[in-house]
Amino acid sequence: MIAVVSALGMTTFLGGCGSTGSSDVTLKLVAADYGDSAANTSQKYWDRLARDYESRHPSVKIQVSVYSWTDVDRKVKEMVDAGDPPDMAQIGAYADYADRGLLYKADDLLSIPVQADFLGQLSEAGQLRHVQYGIPFAASTRVLFYNKTLFDEAHITPPKTWDQLASDAEALKAEGVKYPYALPLGPEEAQAETMQWLLGGGSGYTDDIGTYTLNSPQNTETFTWLKDELVGKGLTGPVAPGKLNRADAFAAFASGDVGMLNGHPTLMQQAAKKGVKFGMVPVPGRSGTPKSTMGVTDWMMAFKKHGHKDRIGDFLDFVYSRKNVLDFSREYDLLPVTTSASDAMADAQQDENLRPFLDELPLAQLYPFGKTSWAQISADIKKQIGQTVSPGGDPTAVLNRLQDKASTAESAELAG
Structure with missing residues (x-):
């Protein structure tokens, strides 16, 4: 939902070693960049957060790769297609991966207090066939x-x-x-x-x-x-x-x-x-x-391929602590996805400029994230919708073409 200007090469760092178990584990996370320059790239946010987590869990290493929004969804798809998905991905869509049985359910990962803290309509948008796989990460309205x-x-x-x-x-x-x-x-x-x-x-x-x-x-x-x-x-x-x-x-x-x-x-x-x-x-x-x-939320998800369910869940509980959600939201002028952080932001003088957006979020309408066809339909819209207003363009014809593809995809989705 929230695009940036340039692709960043993969940047990683490794912390200490150890965690909730006895053996060393490295958890790999691919994340999107919300910054608009090298000075405020999301890599810096994740590096700080990962160092903090590793200091408390010395047998777990968090390896983070940050890419621009232009590249991040494609990068994750390439990793999945190659049979080596990351443990976690923070990207724009989850439903196709969930439909293929590749993701952990949210309630297999997160503690009950963390699950209960998410804003209701965002949690619902993370559901495929009434089961939540997509974990909301950041939100915005217009x-x-x-x-x-x-x-x-x-x-x-x-x-x-x-x-x-x-x-x-x-x-x-x-x-x-x-x-x-x-x-x-x-x-x-x-x-x-x-x-x-x-x-x-x-x-x-x-x-x-x-x-x-x-x-x-x-x-x-x-x-x-x-x-x-x-x-x-x-x-x-x-x-x-x-x-x-x-x-x-x-x-x-x-x-x-x-x-x-x-x-x-x-x-x-x-x-x-x-x-x-x-x-x-x-x-x-x-x-x-x-x-x-219109409301937009981006997604965190966890892939089952390499296991480590409990450790992934423990790290994500840390990611979604009130402090960390507030820190990220304030760093990038985004809306929190949890009730505790939203309430804190609504009461804080320093967040006054965000209140018009916060006020709109409860009634905002989101993309149809829970449809496995949405990723392709969204891509089709990006490619074709500009033709509706071009010289000689025909809005009716363009929208009919888009609808035909959407209906076909929807029928296949229902049949599957």
């Missing part, structure tokens, strides 16, 4: 970020509806703003921007019973509106939405070139570092604030 300076110069106020958003974008364009509204439908994270707009249009990726509805009438209307009212009128900037990645859109906002865009908490720090004065409001919908915003 709000509309806007550049206060550019808005003041254009004499406009933050929008609450799509029509107001289009009107504001027109005013920003008249002032020479490079990207009045940045619409990142490029391959990096197009599924996120897409889902936010679908929710604003009154639909989503699935219906209330979880069946794919990519080509619903509301979704078709949503992308037709985007094509005609924003992209077709030159209100989304010089880069075609289908080629604009989220990281580039965020960087442009932090450089003062974007009037408004949908963003998650990490954009706050990025913009503040560059001195951009920004505001945040709920993402507009067709006729007002949507009934739910």
